[in-house]
Amino acid sequence: MIKILEDLCIGCGLCIESCPRQAISLIGGVAKIDQRLCKHCCLCLGVCPRDAIIEEKAITKSELALEIGSLKKKADNLVDRIEKIRQRRST
Numbered sequence: 001m002i003k004i005l006e007d008l009c010i011g012c013g014l015c016i017e018s019c020p021r022q023a024i025s026l027i028g029g030v031a032k033i034d035q036r037l038c039k040h041c042c043l044c045l046g047v048c049p050r051d052a053i054i055e056e057k058a059i060t061k062s063e064l065a066l067e068i069g070s071l072k073k074k075a076d077n078l079v080d081r082i083e084k085i086r087q088r089r090s091t
């Protein structure tokens, strides 16, 4: 599902122009998506200057666990690299 993060939206209207389905409109100065019209083409995702448009995807528990594992590895790797740099500077 494509969603607008309303707190970030400044009502510039760029997403409205990008949508071939006329699924987006400004209501009270904030963009809203009519989910009945949206066909998930994702054309609106790249145009928002505030990154207020996101695609929400359902993921399974095992996919989430994999993603967390991968992020943990990256974080551990970064910590190792920072520690090596710190050691090099102190010698």
Ligand code: SF4
Residues within 6 Å of the ligand: 002, 018, 019, 020, 021, 022, 023, 024, 033, 037, 038, 039, 040, 041, 042, 043, 044, 045
């Ligand atoms: S995903 Fe496509 S159809 Fe849906 S709101 Fe964005 S531009 Fe319109």
Ligand code: SF4
Residues within 6 Å of the ligand: 004, 008, 009, 010, 011, 012, 013, 014, 015, 016, 030, 031, 047, 048, 049, 050, 051, 052, 053
């Ligand atoms: S492009 Fe972004 S900031 Fe502009 S109206 Fe759409 S959601 Fe709001």
